[in-house]
Amino acid sequence: xxxxxxTFLLAGIFIHSAPSLMDAESNTANGWLxxxxxxDIGTFKSPQKSIVGDSTIHILRINPRNFKFNLxxxxxxxxxxxxxxxxxxxxxxxxxxxxxxxYQADKMTSVSYxxxxxxxxxxxxxxxxxxxxxxxxxxSVPSIQIxxxxxxxxxxxxxxxxxxxxxxxxVSCRGENVWQQQSKKWSTAAIGTDSQGRVLFIHAxxxxxxxxxxxILLNLPIELKQAMYVEGGPDxxxxxxxxxxEFEFLGSYSSGSxxxxxxxxxxxxxxxxxxxxxxxxD
Numbered sequence: 001x002x003x004x005x006x007t008f009l010l011a012g013i014f015i016h017s018a019p020s021l022m023d024a025e026s027n028t029a030n031g032w033l034x035x036x037x038x039x040d041i042g043t044f045k046s047p048q049k050s051i052v053g054d055s056t057i058h059i060l061r062i063n064p065r066n067f068k069f070n071l072x073x074x075x076x077x078x079x080x081x082x083x084x085x086x087x088x089x090x091x092x093x094x095x096x097x098x099x100x101x102x103y104q105a106d107k108m109t110s111v112s113y114x115x116x117x118x119x120x121x122x123x124x125x126x127x128x129x130x131x132x133x134x135x136x137x138x139x140s141v142p143s144i145q146i147x148x149x150x151x152x153x154x155x156x157x158x159x160x161x162x163x164x165x166x167x168x169x170x171v172s173c174r175g176e177n178v179w180q181q182q183s184k185k186w187s188t189a190a191i192g193t194d195s196q197g198r199v200l201f202i203h204a205x206x207x208x209x210x211x212x213x214x215x216i217l218l219n220l221p222i223e224l225k226q227a228m229y230v231e232g233g234p235d236x237x238x239x240x241x242x243x244x245x246e247f248e249f250l251g252s253y254s255s256g257s258x259x260x261x262x263x264x265x266x267x268x269x270x271x272x273x274x275x276x277x278x279x280x281x282d
Contacts (some may be wrong), residue, residue, distance in 0.1 A: 038066025052261040053206030060201040067275040076119035082268035085237035094274035099231035112166035129169040130228040135162035148173035170227040187251030189236035192227035203238035207253035
């Protein structure tokens with residue numbers, strides 16, 4: 001996975017709790033299963049077979065009108081402990097959680113710029129092109145968006161949001177696959193937005209090169225507009241629990257370190273992105 005020197009490789013795997021997504025396929029439309037208003041989960045078989053696993057990609061689609069986004073960090077929490085995506089969700093009453101970003105060797109600090117209301121995790125703005133921005137300070141901008149520094153003025157945009165998470169660009173503001181091809185493959189967690197402004201929590205346990213995964217995502221019926229990479233390998237996680245349905249997806253494979261599909265442990269993460277229901281009406 002990228003930046004191995006900065007990222008503490010964990011061991012986190014793909015598990016799905018009841019009900020099984022495969023069992024629910026008969027109730028899906030174009031790969032999507034509705035969980036509740038504004039929340040759908042997609043199960044998509046990749047047309048490109050992976051070297052291990054079932055070549056399946058899971059995507060949680062979130063309407064920002066129905067859900068509030070929260071950045072949760074170990075450094076700003078009362079106990080200061082890293083938790084699995086599932087434990088982060090249960091401890092903070094989140095409906096779903098996913099990796100917020102990769103992190104440094106101290107296992108606490110994001111690799112690039114990260115701040116939220118009342119807490120700054122990392123002040124360093126790296127060369128990476130994308131930042132997830134939410135907690136807007138004005139109604140003149142979307143409540144949540146992926147900022148692309150090639151198309152937007154970051155100095156201006158960062159004043160309009162209280163929460164910013166910087167990471168590596170996968171799909172540009174022009175809808176282009178911007179990741180060069182390479183030989184290394186890994187499980188992946190990513191965050192995207194679609195053409196309707198919905199947010200996508202993306203998880204692929206089966207390993208692909210990031211270039212190939214982006215191409216696969218751009219060809220799925222998900223209306224992908226922009227995307228950013230947030231974690232790879234065994235610690236890529238996505239957890240969902242609506243109270244009626246629960247799913248947990250964990251990564252495993254990473255070239256050069258965990259070259260297998262056997263991981264079944266959700267490792268602790270320092271920073272996650274979570275969602276909670278809002279009372280906002282359409």
